[in-house]
Amino acid sequence: MNILIIGGGGVVGQKLARKLTERGTLRGQAISKITLADVVDPAMIEGAPFAIETTTCDISDAASVAKTVTAETNVIYLLAAIVSAHAEQDFDAGYAINMMGTLNVLNRCRELGTKPVVVFTSSIAVYGGEVPDPIIDHTFLNPQTSYGAQKAIGELLINDFSRKGFVDGRGFRLPTISVRPGKPNRAASSFMSSILREPLNGQEAVCPVDDDYLHYYLSPRKCVENLIKGAEIPAEDLGMNRCMMMPGRMWSIRQLVDAMTAVAGPEPAKLIRWEAQPEIKEIVKGWRFDLRPEKAIKLGLTADESFEDNIRYYLEDDKPQA
Numbered sequence: 001m002n003i004l005i006i007g008g009g010g011v012v013g014q015k016l017a018r019k020l021t022e023r024g025t026l027r028g029q030a031i032s033k034i035t036l037a038d039v040v041d042p043a044m045i046e047g048a049p050f051a052i053e054t055t056t057c058d059i060s061d062a063a064s065v066a067k068t069v070t071a072e073t074n075v076i077y078l079l080a081a082i083v084s085a086h087a088e089q090d091f092d093a094g095y096a097i098n099m100m101g102t103l104n105v106l107n108r109c110r111e112l113g114t115k116p117v118v119v120f121t122s123s124i125a126v127y128g129g130e131v132p133d134p135i136i137d138h139t140f141l142n143p144q145t146s147y148g149a150q151k152a153i154g155e156l157l158i159n160d161f162s163r164k165g166f167v168d169g170r171g172f173r174l175p176t177i178s179v180r181p182g183k184p185n186r187a188a189s190s191f192m193s194s195i196l197r198e199p200l201n202g203q204e205a206v207c208p209v210d211d212d213y214l215h216y217y218l219s220p221r222k223c224v225e226n227l228i229k230g231a232e233i234p235a236e237d238l239g240m241n242r243c244m245m246m247p248g249r250m251w252s253i254r255q256l257v258d259a260m261t262a263v264a265g266p267e268p269a270k271l272i273r274w275e276a277q278p279e280i281k282e283i284v285k286g287w288r289f290d291l292r293p294e295k296a297i298k299l300g301l302t303a304d305e306s307f308e309d310n311i312r313y314y315l316e317d318d319k320p321q322a
């Protein structure tokens with residue numbers, strides 16, 4: 001089993017590579033090689049009993065994709081993307097990477113004729129606008145940002161290339177991943193991790209929204225588990241629409257902070273400064289939070305049990321050691 005993770009230098013890509021390395025198998029077969037590809041050279045995963053390679057690849061460039069995606073690749077995780085606020089600010093880069101990059105990877109698979117499994121990470125940003133709550137499996141995609149539109153196009157491409165038999169595609173609309181390790185990123189949702197991560201690391205953070213703001217979350221650990229299960233779902237169980245919500249849970253900011261206090265004591269919450277930021281509030285107010293991912297749950301994907309779990313996973317997996 002030869003696996004290629006495109007976007008393998010990113011947060012989810014690195015965690016996925018580590019989990020696959022620990023596990024040693026995918027789709028019932030021993031893993032023989034994992035290649036991590038990213039526009040910047042990805043960090044190496046140490047200690048694997050099989051080959052791990054890192055390489056640079058720019059998915060917006062078809063020639064670069066052709067060098068990276070080869071006939072030996074059995075499973076491709078297509079995680080590379082620029083995130084919401086970045087794609088909103090740089091319209092051209094958003095379409096070049098998030099839309100054309102996805103098409104370049106799928107076209108390369110078609111050219112090879114090897115029909116790899118392609119796992120695509122979409123986003124709940126494909127929902128929005130004048131559609132009623134709750135969001136169910138048959139809710140139509142109605143993105144209100146360029147990033148959401150690019151992900152929705154990616155989903156259509158996954159469906160169509162799968163229907164034609166060029167790939168065995170599956171796409172998952174990720175909830176907001178929290179607690180996300182590392183530094184704040186250019187996603188408008190960045191504060192949904194930083195108000196927990198920075199205080200857990202003894203640093204101040206700003207919360208730009210009110211504490212009753214509701215949103216839909218999943219931990220990185222569960223996300224990776226679901227991406228692994230997602231690659232293993234038999235093609236015939238997916239149906240014609242190969243893209244679906246990934247399960248998460250709805251919590252208010254207050255519940256996130258209370259979960260942090262329950263796990264880590266009262267000190268971290270004192271490091272949050274509550275400073276309303278109208279521009280962030282304006283972006284996030286239209287986001288959907290009441291999602292019912294029945295199809296994914298039937299197929300075996302799961303959400304976290306409680307937000308306390310998300311906090312514990314951060315402390316166990318990611319908190320920098322003093």
Ligand SMILES: NC(=O)c1ccc[n+]([C@@H]2O[C@H](COP(=O)([O-])OP(=O)(O)OC[C@H]3O[C@@H](n4cnc5c(N)ncnc54)[C@H](O)[C@@H]3O)[C@@H](O)[C@H]2O)c1
Pocket residue numbers: 006007008009010011012013037038039040057058059060078079080081082083097101121122123124173174175176177178180185
């Ligand atoms: N983290 C979340 O909350 C969340 C929510 C919904 C969807 N997603 C999606 O999940 C995927 C992984 O997210 P993440 O949190 O690991 O993001 P990330 O930003 O940490 O990782 C994405 C990676 O893609 C790489 N990349 C960007 N442009 C590229 C290009 N032209 N060619 C090759 N690589 C390129 C980046 O260098 C980065 O390493 C993305 O597709 C993202 O849109 C994430």
